[in-house]
Amino acid sequence: VQEGKMLRQLALRSPASRVHGRLLSTAAVPGTANGGIVAQIEARVRGAVLEEKRSPKLRLALPEIQVDDRVLRAADELEASGCFTVLRSLTDLDEANALLKKGDVDGVVSGAATATGDVIRSALRNVGLAEGTKVVSSFFLIEAPAHSPVARVVAQGGEGSGQAEPRCFVFADCAVNPDPDSEKLAAIAQQTAESCRTFLAQQPRMALLSFSSKGSARHKRVDKVTDALAILHRDAHGTERASDFLVDGELQLDAAVIPGILQKKAPASALADQKPVNCLVFPDLDSGNIAYKLAERFGGCKAVGPILQGLSVPRSNDLSRGCSVQDIKDVAYLTVLPKLVGR
Numbered sequence: 001v002q003e004g005k006m007l008r009q010l011a012l013r014s015p016a017s018r019v020h021g022r023l024l025s026t027a028a029v030p031g032t033a034n035g036g037i038v039a040q041i042e043a044r045v046r047g048a049v050l051e052e053k054r055s056p057k058l059r060l061a062l063p064e065i066q067v068d069d070r071v072l073r074a075a076d077e078l079e080a081s082g083c084f085t086v087l088r089s090l091t092d093l094d095e096a097n098a099l100l101k102k103g104d105v106d107g108v109v110s111g112a113a114t115a116t117g118d119v120i121r122s123a124l125r126n127v128g129l130a131e132g133t134k135v136v137s138s139f140f141l142i143e144a145p146a147h148s149p150v151a152r153v154v155a156q157g158g159e160g161s162g163q164a165e166p167r168c169f170v171f172a173d174c175a176v177n178p179d180p181d182s183e184k185l186a187a188i189a190q191q192t193a194e195s196c197r198t199f200l201a202q203q204p205r206m207a208l209l210s211f212s213s214k215g216s217a218r219h220k221r222v223d224k225v226t227d228a229l230a231i232l233h234r235d236a237h238g239t240e241r242a243s244d245f246l247v248d249g250e251l252q253l254d255a256a257v258i259p260g261i262l263q264k265k266a267p268a269s270a271l272a273d274q275k276p277v278n279c280l281v282f283p284d285l286d287s288g289n290i291a292y293k294l295a296e297r298f299g300g301c302k303a304v305g306p307i308l309q310g311l312s313v314p315r316s317n318d319l320s321r322g323c324s325v326q327d328i329k330d331v332a333y334l335t336v337l338p339k340l341v342g343r
Helices: 001-010 017-026 037-052 069-080 093-102 116-126 149-156 182-200 220-232 253-257 257-265 285-297 325-340
Strands: 057-062 084-086 107-110 138-146 167-174 205-209 248-249 279-281 302-309 316-318
Touching: 001 220, 037 138, 037 325, 057 093, 057 167, 057 325, 069 084, 069 325, 093 107, 093 116, 093 316, 107 116, 107 325, 116 302, 138 149, 138 182, 138 285, 149 167, 167 182, 167 285, 167 316, 182 205, 182 220, 182 248, 182 279, 182 302, 205 220, 205 253, 220 248, 220 302, 248 253, 253 257, 302 325, 316 325
Parallel strands: 057 084, 057 107, 107 316, 167 279, 205 248, 205 279
Antiparallel strands: 138 167, 138 302, 302 316
16 A cells, blocks of 8 residues: 555656556556456556547557568557557668657567667667666566466465465566676666566565575675675765665575565565565576576466666567567557656
8 A cells, every 4th residue: 555655656746647647546466356467557558548549549660560470460459459550661670769769659669580689789779878877678577377386386485385376576687788797787676676666566676686695605796796785775975875665685586585485594684574576686697588488488477578678768679589479569568658657
């Protein structure tokens, strides 16, 4: 309740407060009967666009529409929803991103037939980094249905009992930065916290992951994570302060997601209050990329992304080249959501 009140107060300060307020009030917390979080986001976009009777509809660029049949089919289905106008003649990725920067396009989705590096380089050339940002990163939205192994493990606490509920996580960075230093890792954490507020309409509860939990191992790779946490707790003048979201580290994955294990491994953790985390920040691209694919392929989860973070206009996104038509549609809805909440 308190988190919802805080989010609504923030929404009132936004230039798009009327639309944002409706989006927040209709966004259900994962675990309710209103469907998974990805379906909820689609409903939020549909509600805002159709109820507001926006004209023109959201303008979406799918530059690979003429070279990939999956993209063409997704374009047809997105237009049939009544929310989108797909700019079918716009087939150059650089041009699409330049138009996004100018405000002539509401979202760009590419990557079905283009390598991630090329997608990111085009966004950096034509959209650029947000003011004060030195790094672009990415996240995946991970939706774990109640019947999935991931939801069962979290609910059961590794003990084989407990009622599983749907869970949703933000995993970062899973697609961009191979080995971020502590400064970049802290920046990725900040970006991920903002993404959590935007896409989950929840306050972030974040774990910075490692192979160590609160000093259980000593290594320079552990130091990187603890240094990132220290940066998050400093202001621009280097003065120690509390971060503007709940974050702790370094933590192993089991400690981060299972409260009983966290109580044993790190009872003094800021996250040791029996409430689930919703953001997992990985120390490098190896672990992040492997983790989201394990969650998707072995854990029974839905993974949507990668969604780019740190761009001056945060609405140009990538696809996995193994994507389905539904994946393209899901990323399209996530791409335009920031537009509707004033980003």
